[in-house]
Amino acid sequence: MIESLHLRNIATYDHNGVLIKDLRKVNFIYGVNGSGKTTLTKLVSTPNEQPFKDCLLKWKNNLPLRALVYNKEFRDKNFGQGKMDGVFTLGQATKEQAALIEQKITDRKAFKEDFSKKTETLDKQKFLKLEREAAFKEAVWADIYKKHELEFKEAFAGYMVKENFKNNLLVEAGNISASPPAHETLKEKAKTIFGKAPVNITAISPIIYERLLEIETDAIWQKKIIGKADVDIAKLIQRLNINDWVNEGRKHIQTDSIVCPFCQESTITEDFRNQLNRYFDESFLADTKLVKTLMEEYIRQSANLVNLLEQVESAEKAKTSSKLDQEKFSAYLKTFSTQVIANQELLNNKIKEPSRGISLVSIKEQLDHLAELISAANKDIIRHNSIVSNFAKEKQDLVKQVWRYITDAHKITIQNHKTDQDNLQKAIAGIESAIHETTKKHNALSAEIKELSKTVTSVQPSIDKINTTLSSYGFHNFSIVASKTEANKYQIQRADGTIAESTMSEGEITFITFLYFLQLTKGSTVETSVAEERILVIDDPISSLDSNVLFVVSSLLKEIIKSIKADKGSIRQLILLTHNVYFHKEVSFIDGHHSPCKDTAYWMLRKTQRVTTIQPFEMKNPIQNSYELLWAELKNRAEHSGITIQNTMRRIIENYFRLLGKYGDDQIIKKFSSHEEQEICRSLICWINDGSHSMPDDLFIEHQADIIEKYFTVFEKIFDHMDHKAHFNMMMGNPAA
Structure with a gap:
């Protein structure tokens, strides 16, 4: 069966088109x-032709059936050539043969229903x-991609679309061979490798401070440097503890003067001079010289080291990728500088x-800390520079590690999805296998039916049936006969034996071609296709017919409708289109009623401003x-032109x-109480009389909605x-007051 028809960009169907579904x-x-209507029938008969490239015909379960379309083209094609193809039916079949074929058709139908x-x-x-x-795609996009987008975005290059990301995640989940690196490790590597391509970093010069430590620990700093004890004045100097005072004062004793630089008395004798020189002997002088030398060296080296470390600090702060x-470096350097001072x-x-x-304050601990920080930084610099020298491979490895990390972190979710999809795919494969077997049985049975039909079909029963129908409804002046010159062809013949095509009225042509079409619905012009399932599309079968023939056609169609609803015969679906209200009413009233039926559906095509719509x-x-149709038009006035x-x-x-x-117009008017x-x-x-009887102006202006x-x-x-408000409410479908 046809499930839906979508007509667009053809004839009166605009770019939005009309969708007839269900x-x-x-x-x-x-x-x-x-x-x-005719455009619709042409879509069914020739859906693949160029004019219908924007249209769509959808079959149930994608199983197309043979479509028999009755429209003006059918009438022209089958009557205009003077001869009609013979219609094969099961006319020569015995009762047993017909029953066998019917049983196999029923069995085939069961296979099709199962299919x-x-x-x-x-x-x-x-x-x-x-x-x-x-x-799953939405979940992994939200829970994985969005979570790691900022830190690992470059690893996701090429997979920044949900479908691609999901597909690669499933692929990578099957490639896990080892435990992935830690998240923090990956983040650190990503800072170097992802983004702007890294460049080499210059290593930090290590600091040398062993000499400073040697000076710092020299024993001289703890030594009390004093003069020689066996000199006469030694006891006085040491008792008064004025060793440093005397040593400083003797620098001020002038060589050619006997005046004491402190008391300004003439007390500096030659003997006193000798005692001072013997007291501050060579050992004293050597120790004081060593103190001065070590101090100067310590101050010089510590100042150089502080300056070097401050340069390192400044240079590293200026770097964007300092290791x-x-x-910590600044804190240790500050402490070290304070200690040096x-x-x-x-x-x-x-x-x-x-x-x-x-x-002296020990500077060893601070210098050790500073040296360790420099050493650690240089190790990172070596690793960084190694990455730089092999950047492409490092980047490729990091991308793999990132994917390995995210798939490992979500392996349970991924595995559950894979298991679910595998189970569903197994179920699908099982059903497809069953469908394949059913299709094989269906096709085999169809082949049997074709072979059986070939031996028992004939075109004569169709001739007899058409002529019987013509005679039954008063058409005695012509009939269908088999062609004498061509096998399996029909001709229309007058009672006197002459060929009647050129002398028939339009109504006669319409009626006989419709009867011919009805025979086609029961058989085929090809022997092997007699029992094929089919659908019928019929467009205005009573055009140009007398009113009494309308009832004949509707009666014939009612029988087909009953068979379709009862699932008898080979016709599976009927789409009937008409512009005639009386015919529509007559053919749709089955057994004298029109109660709703789940197998029947109704539509109404309308054309407003040259565009077709459907309701x-x-x-x-x-x-x-026709009277109810007028009320239907009135109820739906908002959907139509006001013309x-x-x-x-x-x-x-x-x-x-x-x-x-x-009632006359005046009687109706007088029912209103006030003037x-x-x-x-x-x-x-x-x-309303002006709008329905007068000639429209050349320029027609549609009635405004508020006037209507x-x-x-x-x-x-x-x-x-007029006391008929109940009738108005009934026809308009208004709820009871």
Whole structure:
């Protein structure tokens, strides 16, 4: 069966088009001439032709059936050539043969129903698989990609689309061969490798401070440097502890003067001079010289080292990719500088007072810390420079490590999805295998039916059936006969034996070609296709027919409709299109009623401003008779052009009040109590008569919506004042008051 039809960009169907979906076994489509019915039938008969490139015909379970289309083209094709192809039916079959073929057709139908059920199950499983795949795709995008996008974005290059990311994640999940690096390790490597290509970093010169430590620990600093003890003045100097004072003062004793530089008395004798020189002997002088030398060296080297470290600090702060722990380095350097200043003060004190011992502040711990920081930074620099020298490979390795990390971190989620997809795929494969077997059995049975049909088919039963129908309905002046010159061909012959094609009326041609079409629905022009399943699309079969033939055609079609609904025969679906309200009413009333049926659907095609639209009515027949059709048009006035609204109102008033109620216009007007209301009613009657009887101007301006609604209000009041408001509410579908 056809599930849906989508017509667009052809004839009166615009770029949005019309979608007819949820087609059922029996489908009635009403539409006035020019509304696009014939275009629809052409889509079914020739869906692959160029004009229908933007249209779509969808078959149930993607199983197309043979489509028999009756329209004007069918009439022209089968009558215009003078001869019609013979229709093969099971006319020569014995009762047993016919029963066997019918049984096999029933069995084939069972296979097809089984195929449809399995196909529906297959579609559900495929949809479920796609649905879960989509859910997994969204989940990993939110939980993995978005979480790591900033830190590992470059590792995701080429996979920044949800589908690509999901696919590669599944591929990488199958490639895990070892435990991935830690997250922090990957982040650090990513800072170097991802983004701007790195460059070599110059190593930091290591610091040398062993000599400073040697000076710092020299025993001289603790030694009390004093003069020789066996000199006469030694006891006095040492008792008064004025060793440093005397040593400093003797620098001021002049060689050619006997005046004491302190008391200014003439007390400096030659003997006193000799005692001072013997007291401050060579050992004393050597020690004081050593103190001065070591102090100067210490101050010089410590100052150089502080300056060097400050340069390192400044240079590393200027780098964008420093490997040095600058915070710790600065803290240790500050402490070291403070210690150096303190030691310089102590050394100065030692120079001034050699007799006093001092203990220098140890700088070893701070220098060790600084040296370790420099060493650690240089190790990172070596690793960094190694990466730079082999950047492409390092980047490739890091990308692999990132994917290994994220797949390992989410391996349970990934594995659960893979297991679920594998199970669904196994189920799909099982159903597909079952469908394949069912299809094989169906095709084998179809082949059997074709072979059986070949031996028992004939074109004569179709001739007899058509002629019987013609005779039954009063067509005695012509009949169908087999061609005398060509096998399996029909010709139309007059009672006197002459060929009748050129002398037949339009109505006769329409009727006989329709009877011929009905025979095609039961058979085929090819022997092997007699029992094929098919659908019918019929466009206005009563065009140019007399009114009495309308009932003949509707009666024949009703029998087909009953068979379709009962699943008898080879016809699976009917799409009937017509512009004739009476024919639509007659053919859609099965067994004298039109109650809703799940196998039947109704549509109405409309053309507004040269564009076709469609209104679905599902199981509710929108057309009971022409009078109800007028009310249906009125109820849906908002969906249509205002051009026909006047004529619609006029025909309703004329049918209901004038013809049935025998009321004239003046009687209707006088039902309004006040003079003003009577004038408004008269205005409505004049307006609707003008719109339906007068000739339109060359320039037609469509009625404005507000004017239409004002007159509709007056139209409603007519029924109210005439005491027929209940009829108005019933026809408009208004709820009971």
